[in-house]
Amino acid sequence: MSILDSLNESQKKAVIHTDGPLLILAGAGSGKTRVITHRIARLIGDGVVPPTGIFAVTFTNKATEEMKNRIVRLIGPQGSSVFIKTFHAASVYILRRYGEAIGIPSSFSIYDTSDQASLIKEILLQMRLDPKKIRPESIASKISEVKDRAELIDGADPTLLLQKNFSYDFHEIYEEYHRRLAANNALDFNDLLIKTVHLLRSGTGALERLQRQWTYFMIDEYQDTNYAQYLIAKHLASAGKNICVVGDDDQSIYSWRGADIRNILNFEKDYPGAAVVTLDTNYRSTRPILDAASSVIRNNVNRKAKEIRSHKGDGERVVWCRANNEYGEAEFVVNTIISLKHREGLSGRDFAVFYRTNAQSRVFEDRLRKENIPYRVVGGMKFYERKEIKDLLAYLKFIANPLDQVSMLRIINTPARGVGRVALERIRETARGAGVSEWTAISEGLIGGKIPRGIAEFRDIILKCRDSARGMPETRLSDFVEQVIEESRYVKSLEEEESVEARSRIENIGEFVNSVYDYQQANPDATLDGFLQDISLYTTEENPEDDPDSRGNQVTLMTVHNAKGLEFPVVFLTGMEEDIFPHKLSSDTEEGIEEERRLCYVGITRAMERIYITCAELRRTFNEIYHKEPSRFIFEIPGSLIEATEYISAGYQSAQPRRGFFEKKVYNESHFDVEPDDSIDDDNTPEASNQTEGPGESKFRVRDSVLHPKYGVGRILSIEGSGDNLKITILFGRSSKTFLEKYTPLEKA
């Protein structure tokens, strides 16, 4: 059986196991995804179950994509009929089919965090509370926190679950929030899971039908499931008990989102007779990387003790660098990338820069841009969160779901059509008076007196579009979307702005239309409801604007959370300072610190060949400069595994004398072999920062892009010598060449 050939003994055991519950404890880099995909392939290949009988959930869209691809690669096109989704997407699938039974129409809207916030803001205003004093976002997160709790899902009163020392009536807001969600025919992220649990428990026959559909269940990242997810899996698998869960308690990093590590720790109790397979051979990282990671995670008290074996063996030591400030940190990282590209022939895709918080990405982006190195930022401001995309989606959502008031309020005056505060108040009044929805007041023309023309305009746009939406599978989704853009005059009004910003918004809308085409391609009989619900969960998805052709050259930037499940030859774990990593807000409790430590463990174990751990001595936050201490986690790595260095850049300097960290171990020679002079020593003093190159004999400077008549565009790595002997070394692609300047006609590129 060829499918088993490439597996080790424990991997084989996990793949072959067929009936009954199975727990796979999969250490970092132990071939977890490989086991899951091979297991699925085996079940299908041996005719145990048809592809459509398998239900697999992962945690992110990215992981879902990856798993789909790998299964299709293993068993061909039939692999695409395996049901593989995130928990949230699976819930949407289930609710769309059977939700009517518990009063959820299939046209429900999904409210993301910002929709939630605007709804709560409305409520606060109605309750005469000041949204400036009480942040809607923080209420939203409190509500979400409550809804993650097991007690609530099992029927407890929400108010009892929160210490209620609030200046406001949390219970009242909570109730009103849910009344409004129901009135708007909308569900938030928590609801998707909770309502699915209710549906499965409802005795309406949905569970039985789903159990006829799926008989084998696979749950990835089980250590990060919350109670609702745990229940969904449990109910679905309750008939045949063919449930296989995979996880690693050391990589649980989502407790703040309600993930309960006990789900994995108690699996054997939950499912008596469960088989357990431990995967403890790491195929990803070199031994020093693994040793460093183990010596950090070992400090957690609350964990299953375990050791991971390195399959790969020796490699480079961990490089630790404390830069003078965040600019120095970024320079160090980017110079190291340039150097390794040159020295080892690596390309951009081999590098990843991790940070604890999204806000840290900027300095790295600036530096990379300065050096003309292509990069992509995963996460952060996502495509679907941009204003213009949210506006357009609000049109689509409101057309699909006339009860969705949050969307209506967003677009009624976007683009501006003269419907302001006063007009809105009138609409509200009328609606309240007549006891109808605001939209009904508008569409039925109930508003008396002179009404702003904009209101009628808005009504006509919506009615017209709703009309063509009805002809949907025949009217193509993409045509419909273009019609909405046309009717709403959204792009037209941006064009009139004639600003750079407006131009880029228009481009984004163009990208959105492209993505609609792609969606249509993949789903020939796409409906509006289905499209919207799928897209609402597409948050981690890469920005469609990323040029797929240049992907191979791009350095990846992301938070450590986003890095879970990925691997890179070279990893930079940055901002390793107290109060950042571990984060200040997690540092009060031992559990908080342990979770940060697991996060750190996740970060280190992403690296295959090399890891650089960096921090800054000074860092500017909120326009204020703070002195930073290195993260406690770095002290947990034995010095013998570390090669320490320093990096000093121009920009602001420490006012105090530098306090040597790892003083005795600081190696002064740099590990850059591409002209270290240029990158380090030159910038050593502020005066050097204007870059008038030493003797100033060349009209070029290091790092300039230049055009060579024969080799094309390259970058200057170094300039040395003087007079007739002035030599310039230029990097073209992966190789560099040295020229005597006086014989080489170079131009600035």
Add this chain to the structure above:
DNA sequence: CTCACGCTCTTTTTT
């Protein structure tokens, strides 16, 4: 009603 300026708050992590 719209635009411009100035004030405030920001930074955990994400489905």
Add this chain to the structure above:
DNA sequence: AGAGCGTGAG
């Protein structure tokens, strides 16, 4: 330092 929001003038 920057974005987003609210206030006040046109």
